[in-house]
């Protein structure tokens with residue numbers, strides 16, 4: 472695996488891949504890799520000739536009181552995991568390389584960036600779209616791979632790619648869960664054993680909603696009320712939002728007549744976790 476820390480060398484390597492007529496896949500990450508990330512890498516390996524992974528804890532997507540300082544950093548272990556998966560290029564720039572002094576340009580997807588997590592994390596999605604746009608310009612991948620767990624991020628990145636005519640295919644990979652159902656997340660590392668148990672309520676909520684949906688319930692308010700009952704059984708978990716929205720516009724839906732996204736965010740202790748499920752009346756589960 473070739474490790475690049477500068478934009479210049481990454482760009483040169485990516486150009487070389489394209490010169491040889493090979494397809495290039497990019498998996499953007501913030502490191503602290505887990506099976507969810509590795510599933511993105513494996514899908515990228517299956518789809519593209521050459522796979523690049525970026526590891527960059529992007530300061531721009533953390534609010535002033537968020538966990539930038541304590542965000543898990545496990546660089547050596549990440550490198551070993553990526554080498555084992557046969558990744559070709561690792562781009563791990565410094566904050567100064569990505570945001571040199573004087574940088575004042577941002578990418579904002581208006582109207583979507585303030586929905587779901589954007590409501591309680593103002594500026595978060597602006598940070599995500601800015602860094603992802605930069606990564607797309609630096610690497611110029613044919614395909615980029617993202618996890619379904621960050622469903623709002625996907626909608627926003629898709630909108631950005633469409634609006635800015637960025638020639639990259641966005642490939643979405645399913646949520647990877649622990650055996651007991653908890654969605655894999657780098658932030659799970661923060662959970663105490665007690666918090667870890669309490670965190671299962673997010674999955675329990677989604678299971679409750681899915682089962683009512685499978686039984687024919689199509690009224691969003693009824694589904695949300697059923698989900699909230701599940702939450703009320705776990706007082707240690709503080710709900711941030713629980714919404715059923717259109718997966719593209721992130722606007723709330725009243726009736727689930729087409730594919731809809733049930734999304735939840737909650738604080739377990741001081742750890743903020745998210746999870747979601749797509750409810751599609753045309754798909755038999």
Ligand code: PAF
Pocket residue numbers: 499500501527529532599602603621624
């Ligand atoms: O999903 C993430 O890990 C981050 O938001 C991303 C896409 C790598 C941008 O920093």
